[in-house]
Amino acid sequence: MPRITFEGQHYSLTDQETMLEGLLRQGALLPSRCRSGSCRKCMVRHLGGVLPPEISQKTLRDTLRAQGFFLPCQCVPGGDMEIAPIQMSDCRYRLEVISHQKLTPEILRLRLKPEPMPDYFPGQYINLIRSASADNGEEMVRSYSIASHPGDDHLLELHIQRTGSGGVSQWLHDVIRPGDVLDAFGPAGDCFFLPGDPHQPLLMVAVETGMAAIYGILKSALHHQHKGPIYLFHGAATAGGHYLNEEIRALSHTNLHYAPLVVEEAPISVGLRLSPPINLGSQVTRQHPDLSAMRLYLCGPPQQVKDLRRDCFLAGAQASAIYTVSFEV
Amino acid sequence: MNSLYERIGGEAAVDAAVDLFYRKVLADKYVSRFFDTVDMEAQAAKQKGFLTMAFGGPNNYTGRDMRAAHQKMVEEMGLNDMHFDQILAHLRSTLAELGAPEAIIAEVDGIAASTRKDVMCR
Ligand code: HEM
Numbered sequence: 001m002p003r004i005t006f007e008g009q010h011y012s013l014t015d016q017e018t019m020l021e022g023l024l025r026q027g028a029l030l031p032s033r034c035r036s037g038s039c040r041k042c043m044v045r046h047l048g049g050v051l052p053p054e055i056s057q058k059t060l061r062d063t064l065r066a067q068g069f070f071l072p073c074q075c076v077p078g079g080d081m082e083i084a085p086i087q088m089s090d091c092r093y094r095l096e097v098i099s100h101q102k103l104t105p106e107i108l109r110l111r112l113k114p115e116p117m118p119d120y121f122p123g124q125y126i127n128l129i130r131s132a133s134a135d136n137g138e139e140m141v142r143s144y145s146i147a148s149h150p151g152d153d154h155l156l157e158l159h160i161q162r163t164g165s166g167g168v169s170q171w172l173h174d175v176i177r178p179g180d181v182l183d184a185f186g187p188a189g190d191c192f193f194l195p196g197d198p199h200q201p202l203l204m205v206a207v208e209t210g211m212a213a214i215y216g217i218l219k220s221a222l223h224h225q226h227k228g229p230i231y232l233f234h235g236a237a238t239a240g241g242h243y244l245n246e247e248i249r250a251l252s253h254t255n256l257h258y259a260p261l262v263v264e265e266a267p268i269s270v271g272l273r274l275s276p277p278i279n280l281g282s283q284v285t286r287q288h289p290d291l292s293a294m295r296l297y298l299c300g301p302p303q304q305v306k307d308l309r310r311d312c313f314l315a316g317a318q319a320s321a322i323y324t325v326s327f328e329v
Numbered sequence: 330m331n332s333l334y335e336r337i338g339g340e341a342a343v344d345a346a347v348d349l350f351y352r353k354v355l356a357d358k359y360v361s362r363f364f365d366t367v368d369m370e371a372q373a374a375k376q377k378g379f380l381t382m383a384f385g386g387p388n389n390y391t392g393r394d395m396r397a398a399h400q401k402m403v404e405e406m407g408l409n410d411m412h413f414d415q416i417l418a419h420l421r422s423t424l425a426e427l428g429a430p431e432a433i434i435a436e437v438d439g440i441a442a443s444t445r446k447d448v449m450c451r
Binding site: 033034035036037038039040059060061190306309310313314319320322324 | 365
């Protein structure tokens with residue numbers, strides 16, 4: 001009888017039941033719905049013991065499997081296992097600000113020294129905390145993608161776009177200085193590079209500071225000596241937003257094709273559009289009309305990422321080959 | 330007589346239909362916003378749940394689950410009967426494209442249509 005450890009409690013399973021059935025029968029609080037491997041409501045994370053059976057990870061993308069995620073409704077474990085909820089660990093650590101560099105008036109590059117260094121995949125994100133104070137009332141938390149690669153050095157690099165006033169980004173831009181110490185938790189996220197077919201063409205599209213995640217993912221791909229072509233697009237509202245031009249060009253990988261694009265917002269009008277809007281998605285799919293063989297990484301603000309993802313899917317991309325991450329800015 | 334699900338071709342048929350169906354609803358601006366959520370692969374898995382159900386296949390969904398799955402769309406995104414009818418049309422087109430005869434299409438359509446009250450949270 002396998003024994004499951006979950007949130008400090010132990011649960012014994014009978015030989016016939018799935019992990020989900022056994023845990024629910026014994027009163028564990030685990031959300032669930034379809035109990036057939038579709039809805040993912042019950043998804044948990046493997047921490048130790050026997051590995052989850054393949055079928056319990058069959059419908060999950062590789063970056064979720066790599067983090068030990070699996071579906072207990074599809075899992076009849078072969079032995080004892082320790083599992084945890086999938087939510088990001090809220091265990092906090094400290095980061096010392098090593099460098100604070102304005103890449104443009106609106107975009108800040110932070111290099112941070114964490115204590116201790118968390119395990120991460122470039123392209124995942126961490127949450128930075130601005131603690132409660134007289135100025136800002138409640139504690140504020142913002143997610144930022146990791147642009148560094150563990151092979152670079154022992155620092156985490158983040159790109160911070162200044163947004164509005166009174167928020168975390170403004171504080172990081174205007175108040176924080178080298179030598180200050182920040183609190184954070186994470187990393188988390190499933191948009192990162194895992195080596196697969198080394199010759200598969202990769203399509204990477206960054207919008208604004210979505211470039212942070214893309215830059216990390218790009219370095220991962222190069223670190224794994226990816227052989228196939230890499231098509232990299234960077235969409236920004238102005239040419240000044242292409243803030244990594246030099247770094248990207250310095251990577252000088254023979255198969256890397258870099259295209260900075262200026263994207264204008266479509267004017268809002270109630271009249272019918274007489275021609276299709278020219279957006280980032282249409283610019284990308286015009287150059288790559290068939291995406292069925294590609295792996296895609298799309299990073300940026302939510303609406304742009306949604307539109308891109310839909311356009312790319314409709315240009316033939318496989319759902320499981322599209323990796324995305326987006327944040328409200 | 331075999332079940333509808335077996336006659337259609339079981340899980341392999343659902344897998345073939347999911348991709349086609351999902352491309353149709355995303356290409357349709359009238360309903361695509363409902364399907365444009367967090368993770369496309371996760372969304373495709375849910376549509377597999379939808380099609381398995383519509384094909385009369387094994388599933389554990391109750392009326393209450395159907396309400397829970399669509400409640401937010403009804404309450405916050407304005408999901409209504411016109412959207413529901415549009416989805417049924419995409420379902421029929423998907424089946425026709427995969428070569429299903431009219432009688433089978435009608436049967437599947439009947440199962441999907443019978444969930445209207447729950448999906449619309451009435
Ligand atoms: C025709 C009858 C319908 C049936 C039988 C049906 C069935 C289902 C099922 C079984 C799921 C999976 C729920 C889960 O496992 O979490 C689902 C999810 C979903 N359905 Fe439907 N559905 C129907 C109509 C519609 C309509 C009309 C729309 C919108 C236009 C819609 C949009 C969605 C969306 C967006 C999800 C995913 C929800 C989420 O991400 O949690 N469905 N549906």
